[in-house]
Amino acid sequence: MNNHIVSIGTASPGEAIPQLRISEFMQIAHGLDAVESRKLRFVYKHSGISSRHSVLEDFRFSNPQEFRFFPKNKALEPFPSTKDRMDVFRNQAFDLAQEAISECLKGALVYPNEITQLILVSCTGMFAPGLELEIIDKMNLRPDLERYAIHFMGCYASFNALRLADRICDAAPESKVLIVSVELCTIHFQKAYNEDNLLANAIFGDGAAAAIVCKEGKGLKIKKYDSRVFKEGENDMAWSIGDFGFEMKLSKYVPELLQNGLEKIMEHLESSYGISNIENFAVHPGGKQILQKVEDAFGISKVQNLPSHEVLENNGNMSSATILFVLKRWLESKNKIGDLLALGFGPGLTLETLLLEK
Numbered sequence: 468m469n470n471h472i473v474s475i476g477t478a479s480p481g482e483a484i485p486q487l488r489i490s491e492f493m494q495i496a497h498g499l500d501a502v503e504s505r506k507l508r509f510v511y512k513h514s515g516i517s518s519r520h521s522v523l524e525d526f527r528f529s530n531p532q533e534f535r536f537f538p539k540n541k542a543l544e545p546f547p548s549t550k551d552r553m554d555v556f557r558n559q560a561f562d563l564a565q566e567a568i569s570e571c572l573k574g575a576l577v578y579p580n581e582i583t584q585l586i587l588v589s590c591t592g593m594f595a596p597g598l599e600l601e602i603i604d605k606m607n608l609r610p611d612l613e614r615y616a617i618h619f620m621g622c623y624a625s626f627n628a629l630r631l632a633d634r635i636c637d638a639a640p641e642s643k644v645l646i647v648s649v650e651l652c653t654i655h656f657q658k659a660y661n662e663d664n665l666l667a668n669a670i671f672g673d674g675a676a677a678a679i680v681c682k683e684g685k686g687l688k689i690k691k692y693d694s695r696v697f698k699e700g701e702n703d704m705a706w707s708i709g710d711f712g713f714e715m716k717l718s719k720y721v722p723e724l725l726q727n728g729l730e731k732i733m734e735h736l737e738s739s740y741g742i743s744n745i746e747n748f749a750v751h752p753g754g755k756q757i758l759q760k761v762e763d764a765f766g767i768s769k770v771q772n773l774p775s776h777e778v779l780e781n782n783g784n785m786s787s788a789t790i791l792f793v794l795k796r797w798l799e800s801k802n803k804i805g806d807l808l809a810l811g812f813g814p815g816l817t818l819e820t821l822l823l824e825k
Contacts, residue, residue, distance in 0.1 A: 470636040473686035475795035476570030478675045483518035491529040497660040515755030519672030519783035521653040522559045552654045552712045556592025560649045563675040571677035584613045586628045588648040621813030624787035632680035633689045640682045649675040650786040655712035667715045672783035676791030691822040696815045697728040726760035748772045749793045749809040752779035
């Protein structure tokens with residue numbers, strides 16, 4: 468392999484919104500009474516998240532008259548359609564992508580016309596001609612570069628993008644592959660008060676990340692990867708396209724299912740990666756309970772997985788972009804060297820693992 472993630476850039480829309488302020492919006496949007504409001508505040512307070520970002524300013528407000536995207540009434544009617552939400556994605560995605568890409572290119576000392584392949588990742592928005600063409604045109608990338616799009620795979624999709632970039636670089640060693648993940652999770656807010664929506668509304672945020680992979684001897688070396696599907700969790704994490712945005716199925720049992728799945732394949736992971744000798748971990752911060760259950764399964768401390776906790780606290784879960792936020796912290800850390808095992812989870816129930824070396 469001998470290919471490296473040489474630079475990562477990230478971008479977040481607007482100022483961070485405090486988690487408890489978002490909970491005030493949710494109490495209004497869900498039409499909760501005093502008892503249910505206390506329950507919701509408890510969930511938000513113990514989520515491991517202090518703030519998140521959104522392209523929608525509405526989540527800052529508890530007064531419907533201040534809403535800018537949702538209707539100015541407590542019932543939020545007429546509730547925005549899927550088309551309304553995709554219009555937001557189409558209008559907002561490029562600016563966020565541009566910020567992340569610019570930072571990434573600067574960090575790698577790479578000019579836009581040196582990029583040979585572009586891989587776009589998103590499970591929260593799509594249109595055609597796509598965002599990747601807008602990036603090529605407005606950022607002066609080569610019009611003849613190869614482009615790929617990975618859509619709707621969920622939180623683990625950037626692992627697939629990194630694997631594809633690695634294989635491209637193996638096949639064409641002169642390649643400089645740009646991965647761009649843009650996730651506007653909050654545009655798919657659902658107001659029905661049920662377990663799935665309560666959990667999803669409590670953890671997801673918006674963000675974009677860009678990474679360059681090439682055959683250059685610096686950064687995070689890509690050493691090995693693996694993919695597993697646990698069918699018993701198929702109905703506990705899923706996406707579907709509804710009339711009013713993308714609807715998420717997110718069961719409270721996901722953390723336990725992940726822990727059980729990891730314990731079942733621990734022997735395989737040990738033989739593949741030598742986990743007992745790995746000190747550093749980059750676990751996709753899908754939620755506080757997920758981080759705790761994975762750490763329990765591996766018998767590791769929070770310190771060994773600290774960047775994941777930090778990203779969760781400051782950004783929430785940004786779907787596929789999240790792991791790149793985490794890896795950026797590892798890439799830029801001056802004190803951490805050696806092997807790093809990254810793990811991502813998503814619909815399926817899918818587990819992706821990636822062994823890196825700094």
